[in-house]
Amino acid sequence: MEAHLSSTTTKNKSPNIPDSNGIIAAMLEKSGRHLFGPTSAPLQPPKQQVISIADLTAKLSYLTSAELKLVKKAFHFSDEAHLGQYRQSGEPYITHPLAVAELCAEWKLDVHSIVSALLHDVIEDTGRTHAELVETFGPKVAELVDGLTKLDKLEFQSHAEAQAESFRKMFMAMAKDIRVILVKLADRTHNMRTLGVMSQSKRHRIAIETSEIYAPIAHRLGLNMIYRELEELSFHNAWPMRSEVLKKAVKKARGNRKETVNKILEDVRKWFEKSGLEVEIYGREKTLASIYHKMKSKHLSFQDVLDVYGFRVIVSTNDECYRALGILHAMFKPMPGKIKDYIAIPKLNGYQSLHTTMVGPFGMPIEFQIRTKIMNQVANAGVAAHWVYKDGKEEMSEVQKRAHQWLQSLIDLEDASHDSQEFLEHVKIDLFPDSVYVFTPKGHIRGLPRGATALDFAYSVHSDLGNNCVAVKVNGNQLPLRTEIKNGDIVEVITAPYSHPNPTWLTFVRTGRARAAIRHALKTKSLGESIQLGERLLLQSLRHQEVDLGLISEGIWEKILHWTGARNRHEILGDIALGRRSAPVLAKRIELFVEEDAGNHQQLRLDKQDWQEKELSSKPIHPILVVDGSEGMSVAYSTCCHPIPGDTIIGYLGKGEGLHIHTDDCSYFRKAHRKDPDNWIEINWAPEVNREFEVPLRVDVTNAKGVLAKVANSITSADANITHVSMDDSFSESSATIKFGVQIKDRVHLARVIRTLRHNMDVVRVSRTKSH
Structure with a gap:
């Protein structure tokens, strides 16, 4: 099947906008598809060319004749x-x-994936539309193509937001149907293979x-061949000079290594023949990208990285994997751990594989990977190794089950994330390749x-x-x-219904799922507290304008x-509490709306008598805002002066920071x-304050045996809790200074x-x- 392309008409695209076909880079730069998309300025004059589908159909022998017919139809549709x-x-x-x-x-x-690849x-x-694809190829193909299409019809506040939103769109489509990302990875692989015509800055960015x-997505799905190729192409295009230097160094070193590698291979083959085990043995070459990343992450020299020789042993069954491991350990001494x-x-x-590192000839380390033929196929092709998409009738392979579990976790991340950029951050965290495996109390394994x-x-x-x-x-x-x-740990979680996430948790969790869930819980709790605080601040300002907040109409x-x-x-109200909006300015604007609303004028305005009654009944609470320590995360008690009940205090509304309480001195x-x-x-402080506050105390003492215990006992005897203790470095034989963090209720308690x-x-x- 052939298509004859002789027309020289092109799209009207601006050549001045950066170009990209990536989901992450330059997504909404509609006119910038010169990199992988159509261009109005080809580097050479277009000539009449004949494009054949023969190579594709030759690779599709596993499809039925009806499915091949649909593929050809999709080709002609895309060609036109x-x-x-x-x-x-x-x-x-x-x-x-x-x-x-x-x-x-x-x-x-399957056929839907092939058709979607042609139409992506x-x-x-x-000018083709989603409706046309539904009508011509069915809803499933249209859904796959839509998942592969960038968001280019919407406007965003920033380029980063556009990137993240398109990325989220792709991942949500991928979570519904994994074929979306498989086609996208094929698309990105071909784009990377043909990246050489672009400028170096664009090649670097992509x-x-x-x-x-x-x-990382390819690695996460087990597509090792694609992962290695994308890593290698990325390294070559991002750092061409470094790539060239390493390439020359590896070529030079390969000649010196060849004899050693061949000798090890020959000795190992003979050893397995004597043992009566049929195996296939290969030497493994490290890619330039893997050499570079290992040198950089582990601070190793080129020679240190290249001195590790790698081999792969392929056997027929799982039992033979362990037998092969024993044979190798009888030949070379394994390295502990x-x-x-x-x-x-x-x-x-x-x-799946067995990995072992041993001490080889001349004391050099040699690495072996031992696996079956099926494991080798999975290691190279991952989730695509045993592809089954037969309306869910076929049982998924273990690899597909794991991929499905990961994709479902993306939906949880999306639900917990506040916006697209936060979602993108969480997904990147979850793309870490290294893992540890731990057990639940019931013996189930979980990877993290x-x-x-x-x-x-x-x-x-x-x-x-x-x-x-x-x-x-x-x-x-x-x-x-x-x-x-660590690997092999048995972890048991103890819970309590009153427990809630703490902001400090975000400083040590490592997974995107945990980070997203904590942020979601904190924002949900903080929002309710901020709304309450914002309402109190607006109420205070409205009373100065003699307007009743509760009677404002819809x-x-x-x-x-x-x-x-x-x-x-x-x-x-939340913006007011976070200092993003001014309560007095908003109150004045509301007053103007009240003036305009003649019908509600009398009921909204507080008459002089009502106003005085409200003021008298609310003193000393109004017009000053009152805090009682129960405001939660919307109010912070500053650590520069450690205010406590009884101190004269004042509040600062920083933009996006909420209300910070300071002492007036x-x-x-x-x-x-x-x-x-x-x-x-x-x-002002409320008459009743329902929490304790930390106060730093400096205590100068005589430097005697047991003095710390005596001083700590004095503090606890006054019904105060010690939160931390530190000693000054500059102490003499006769005296010392001890600094305590002490929880107290108010100034009266502090005096005691x-x-x-x-x-x-x-x-x-x-x-x-005070720490200032």
């Missing part, structure tokens, strides 16, 4: 849609979707995107990224388990939540929403107030603590300190 469009190299654009389809055919993907750019780059996103069994416990992407903590484990089981986690037991021992888990609220551009009143407050007086508001300390014979001086 892209007629007159050319790639940057000058080739007709149809050569690209044809090459993508051939890559998919090598993986033996028709919605984005031609290569970095590929190495950060697409190569360098034996890994990925057959009993496969990697997260389904990879290396460096994951016990809290990450809790969130990997279920978000509610993580949110309500109060403690963990690792191998029967109760340990902190931040404990880093009509006036609609005017307020239109004026502010907010989606709802909760967003307005705080040096930070005095400096900041001069620069930004409008964001400071008057604050200080008085108790002064009665201690070992205490010379006590003072409340």
Whole structure:
């Protein structure tokens, strides 16, 4: 089947906008598809060319005649849609979707995948619509193509937001149908193979995107061949000079290594022949990218990396894998701690092999990977190795099950993420290739990224388990939540219904799932607290304007929403609490709307008598804002001056930071107030405060035996809790200074603590300190 392309008409595209076909890079630059998409300025004049589908159909022998007919129909549809469009190299654009389809055919993907590969750019780059694809090829193909299409019809506030939103669109389509990412990886692979015609800056940008996103996805799905190729092409295009230097060094070293490698191979073959085990043995060449990344991450020299010789042994059964391992260990001495069994416990992407590192001839380390032929096929092709898509009638392979579990976790990440950029951050975290494997108390294995903590484990089981986690037991021992888990650990999670995520958890969790769940819980809780605080601040300002907040009509609220551009009143109140919106300015605008609303004028205005009654009944609470310590994360008590009930205090509304409470003698407050007086508001303590506050105390003592215990006992006897203790480095034989963090209720309680300390014979001086 052939297509004759003789037309020289092209799309009207601006040549000045950066070009890219990546989901992550330059997604909405509609006119910038010169890199992989159609171009109006081919590098060479277009000539009449004959594009043949013969190579593709030759690879599709596994399809039925009816399915082949549909593929040919898709080819002609795509050919006609892209007629007159050319790639940057000058080739007709149809050569690209044809090459993508051939890559998919090598993986033996189903007919819908092949058809989608041929059509993957028709919605984005031609006048064809989703409805046309549904009518011509059915809803399934149209859905796959739509998942591969970038978001180029919407407007975003930033380039990064556009990138992230298109990326999220692709991943959600991928979570519904894994064929979306398989076709996309084939698309990206062909694009990377033909990247040479672009400028170095564009090659660098696209290569970095590929190495950060697409190569890790291929690795996560077990597509090792594609992963290695994408890594190698990314390294070559991102760092061409480094690639060339390494290439020459490897070529030079290969001649010296060849004799050693051949000798090891020959000796190992003879040893297996004597043992009566049939095997296939290959030497493994390290890619330039793997050499470079290993040198960089482990701070090794080129010679140190290249001195490790790698080999692969292929056998027929699982039992023979372990037998081969024993034969090799009888031949060479294994290195302690360098034996890994990925057959009993496969990697997260389904990879299975036995790995062992041994001391070879001349004391050099040699690495062997031992696997069956099926394992080797899975190691190279991953989720595409045993492709079955027969309406769910076929049972999924273990690799596909693992891929499916990971894709389902993306849906959880999407639900917990606040926006597209946050979602992208979480997905990148979850693309870590290295893993540890731990056990639940019932013996189930769970894989997590290396460096994951016990809290990450809790969130990997279920978000509610993580949110309500109060403690963990690792191998029967109760340990902190931040404990880093190791291979083989048995982890038990202890929960309590009153427990909630703490912001400090974000400082030590490692998985995107845990980070997204914690942020979601914190934002949900913080939003409710911010709304309450914002309402109190607006109420205070409205009372100065003599307007009753509770009687404002829906009509006036609609005017307020239109004026502010907010989606709802909760967003307005939250913004006030976070300092993003001024309560006095909004109150004045509401007053104007009240004046305009003649019908509601009398009921909205507080008459003089009502106003005075409200003021008198609310004193000393109004017009000053009152805090009682129960405001949660929307109010922060500053650590520069450690305010406590009884102190004269003032509040600062920083943009996006919420309300910060300072003492009125705080040096930070005095400096900041001069620069930004409008964001400071008057604050008072409520008559009843229902929490304790930390106060730093400086205690000068005589340097005697047991003095620390005596001073600590004095503090606790005054019903105060010690949160931390530190000693000054500059102490003499006769005296010392001890710094305590002490939890107290108010200034009266603090006075009692200080008085108790002064009665201690070992205490010379006590003072409340501030860190400014």
